[in-house]
Amino acid sequence: MAEDFMFSDKDELVFHIYKRLNNPTLSKVQKSLYFLWAYYSGTYGNVDKSEETDFGQTNYPANLFKPEFEAWKYGPVDDKVYAKQKNGFYLKDKWKEYQPKNSEEVEVVSFINDLLSQINKVNDFGLVNRSHEDESWSKPFKRAHGEPHAHMDPDEIRKEYAKVVD
Numbered sequence: 001m002a003e004d005f006m007f008s009d010k011d012e013l014v015f016h017i018y019k020r021l022n023n024p025t026l027s028k029v030q031k032s033l034y035f036l037w038a039y040y041s042g043t044y045g046n047v048d049k050s051e052e053t054d055f056g057q058t059n060y061p062a063n064l065f066k067p068e069f070e071a072w073k074y075g076p077v078d079d080k081v082y083a084k085q086k087n088g089f090y091l092k093d094k095w096k097e098y099q100p101k102n103s104e105e106v107e108v109v110s111f112i113n114d115l116l117s118q119i120n121k122v123n124d125f126g127l128v129n130r131s132h133e134d135e136s137w138s139k140p141f142k143r144a145h146g147e148p149h150a151h152m153d154p155d156e157i158r159k160e161y162a163k164v165v166d
Helices: 010-020 026-042 079-086 103-120 124-132 135-143 154-164
Strands: 069-072 075-078
Touching: 010 026, 010 079, 010 103, 026 075, 026 079, 026 103, 026 124, 026 154, 069 135, 075 079, 075 124, 124 135, 135 154
Parallel strands: none
Antiparallel strands: 069 075
């Protein structure tokens, strides 16, 4: 586990997502990445280790992976992952579940799988509509004034989701 990222290689998580989803469309995989990063950053990535809590002794990385989201018409997209999706990089014979290496990773993979099981039950446009509720998507999208892609600030996503899970 890298110090700042649970997944220093984002592709490991993308392959895990593909393996866990029943119908891994481009959109569903993209929204899965976004919601996984957002909820992780608002929970495990936001643990105050100075507080006397059950989580104070844990060593969760601040980020699930390096966030590189853009606000597109149909919600948040990681353009680099999208390009790989379009170029056929994530072939079905490469899909595999991530194998945790320590107790923190076991906990995080359980969190990932729980969230993916919820995402699995929602269709693509349900996920698009849900992502459109987030100010961390809507503000940059509106500021882009019709441009197809606008950078999303990871700190804004983290702040928004820290409130959601509070």
